[in-house]
Amino acid sequence: MSTTKPLQFGVAGLGVMGVNLALNIADHGFTVAGWEFGAKRLQAVQADKQFERLKTTGSLEEFVGMLERPRRILLMVTAGAPVDQMMDKLAPLLSPGDVLIDGGNSWFQDTQRREKAYREKGLNFIGMGVSGGEEGARHGPSLMPGGPAEAYGHIRPVLEAIAAKTDQGACVTHVGPGGAGHFVKMVHNGIEYADMQLLAETYDVLRRGLGLSMEAVVDTLAEWNQGIANSFLLETTLQVLRKKDPETGKPLVDLVLDKAGQKGTGKWTVQVALDLGIAVPSIASALDARNLSALKDERVAASSRLPAPQASLTDEEKQHLAAWVHDALYAARVITYAQGMRLIQAASREYQWNVSPAELARIWRGGCIIRAKLLTPLREAFTQQPDLPNLVSSDAFAPVLTRMAPAWRRVVGTAARLGIPVPVFSSSLAYFDSYRSAELPQNLTQAQRDAFGAHTYQRRDRPEAGFVHSDWS
Ligand SMILES: NC(=O)C1=CN([C@@H]2O[C@H](COP(=O)(O)OP(=O)(O)OC[C@H]3O[C@@H](n4cnc5c(N)ncnc54)[C@H](OP(=O)(O)O)[C@@H]3O)[C@@H](O)[C@H]2O)C=CC1
Numbered sequence: 001m002s003t004t005k006p007l008q009f010g011v012a013g014l015g016v017m018g019v020n021l022a023l024n025i026a027d028h029g030f031t032v033a034g035w036e037f038g039a040k041r042l043q044a045v046q047a048d049k050q051f052e053r054l055k056t057t058g059s060l061e062e063f064v065g066m067l068e069r070p071r072r073i074l075l076m077v078t079a080g081a082p083v084d085q086m087m088d089k090l091a092p093l094l095s096p097g098d099v100l101i102d103g104g105n106s107w108f109q110d111t112q113r114r115e116k117a118y119r120e121k122g123l124n125f126i127g128m129g130v131s132g133g134e135e136g137a138r139h140g141p142s143l144m145p146g147g148p149a150e151a152y153g154h155i156r157p158v159l160e161a162i163a164a165k166t167d168q169g170a171c172v173t174h175v176g177p178g179g180a181g182h183f184v185k186m187v188h189n190g191i192e193y194a195d196m197q198l199l200a201e202t203y204d205v206l207r208r209g210l211g212l213s214m215e216a217v218v219d220t221l222a223e224w225n226q227g228i229a230n231s232f233l234l235e236t237t238l239q240v241l242r243k244k245d246p247e248t249g250k251p252l253v254d255l256v257l258d259k260a261g262q263k264g265t266g267k268w269t270v271q272v273a274l275d276l277g278i279a280v281p282s283i284a285s286a287l288d289a290r291n292l293s294a295l296k297d298e299r300v301a302a303s304s305r306l307p308a309p310q311a312s313l314t315d316e317e318k319q320h321l322a323a324w325v326h327d328a329l330y331a332a333r334v335i336t337y338a339q340g341m342r343l344i345q346a347a348s349r350e351y352q353w354n355v356s357p358a359e360l361a362r363i364w365r366g367g368c369i370i371r372a373k374l375l376t377p378l379r380e381a382f383t384q385q386p387d388l389p390n391l392v393s394s395d396a397f398a399p400v401l402t403r404m405a406p407a408w409r410r411v412v413g414t415a416a417r418l419g420i421p422v423p424v425f426s427s428s429l430a431y432f433d434s435y436r437s438a439e440l441p442q443n444l445t446q447a448q449r450d451a452f453g454a455h456t457y458q459r460r461d462r463p464e465a466g467f468v469h470s471d472w473s
Pocket residue numbers: 013014015016017018036037038039041076077078079081082085086103104105106130131132133134263
């Protein structure tokens with residue numbers, strides 16, 4: 001590679017994601033400059049033959065100077081303060097029209113602020129969600145860029161080249177202006193939390209509830225993965241469950257401490273949903289499941305004081321529980337996507353982003369962590385009706401949810417009887433039942449509010465009277 005000819009693309013931050021995206025970009029015929037902050041990491045990259053196609057440096061001035069104009073730079077550093085620090089260091093080195101892309105999991109309101117600050121300097125800033133983990137970054141991620149449309153035009157050929165491909169095209173689209181891309185990635189992660197928790201509940205009910213061996217659980221899930229429940233996370237679950245610990249020969253998952261960590265995108269999803277008044281109980285329950293899992297010592301202490309119920313499976317349950325769990329998994333997964341899409345639609349209205357849910361279903365179909373077979377009917381539903389209020393009552397999903405609901409109810413009921421927590425199966429079912437109920441007991445809630453706080457209420461029999469107050473004493 002010539003060192004004098006300007007390079008076509010820069011990647012700043014050569015951690016797990018950055019270095020793999022840089023290689024992916026180079027694989028597609030673009031010349032790539034890499035910058036890395038940490039001396040140890042930079043040395044490791046420079047010493048490794050697989051990275052010799054990248055022109056790497058620890059000097060930001062040299063890095064920026066290597067790039068053709070308008071410069072295209074992907075920032076792939078830890079979200080939060082490091083992004084601001086890097087933007088401050090880069091701004092004086094950049095020229096009007098250059099495009100900086102933040103590919104980390106940044107908070108969307110930070111992205112809005114950063115985009116405005118760069119715009120005022122004549123610079124372009126794109127906030128881009130990246131999904132697919134290390135493997136996706138290397139061989140084809142799903143990309144969710146948001147920001148100025150013109151700036152997207154400059155980076156589009158590179159993003160389309162490196163993104164995963166399906167029969168519906170490259171898994172990248174201009175999601176919308178401002179923080180739209182990072183908002184969508186955040187909700188993607190919220191859905192990811194819920195789907196991961198559903199798979200954990202599936203595993204628990206099959207293994208602890210039904211008493212299946214690990215081999216039988218694997219066989220059952222492998223069969224499901226051939227059908228409508230197929231998803232990347234189910235494949236990953238199978239990969240995890242099949243792994244044996246080389247030291248003990250036991251399933252490695254059994255040796256993993258039952259405390260799940262988190263980096264914040266699931267929490268943000270729930271926080272922003274509360275702000276926008278959108279119910280996302282499946283995502284919130286998954287977040288709470290991780291929070292409760294962290295209380296390991298308390299749970300161990302409580303387990304001896306609070307015994308599990310003395311219950312065993314009926315013959316009918318023994319015979320059918322696995323099939324019921326399959327339906328519950330599919331139905332509850334539909335509910336989590338329905339909640340996520342509704343949240344994105346609400347934010348899109350609030351911030352005037354004009355996000356297309358059908359396009360999101362298309363770009364999530366390949367490369368990303370939440371890719372799943374159900375995204376195909378989901379895309380069709382939103383193509384037919386872009387402003388569909390809720391997938392739950394769509395032509396694509398209402399019949400299947402209705403058909404699966406009896407099995408789903410049996411799973412929740414059986415798990416409750418056995419004392420096995422299934423927070424996402426059950427909160428998704430409650431969401432489904434609330435949404436499909438013409439009548440809810442919130443007449444009582446509203447009457448209570450009026451009784452103690454004179455908050456008024458509307459009469460069903462006299463809607464024209466508007467809000468009225470009664471003396472409830
Ligand atoms: N891992 C994954 O599966 C995914 C991660 N993401 C997001 O991508 C981003 C990067 O993640 P990942 O590659 O996994 O993380 P890594 O921890 O592997 O890499 C982080 C990079 O950021 C650099 N960095 C940290 N602080 C600073 C700073 N103050 N100034 C300059 N550089 C800094 C690190 O440099 P140093 O060498 O000094 O450590 C390193 O190069 C995060 O926002 C993450 O949430 C998005 C999708 C998937």
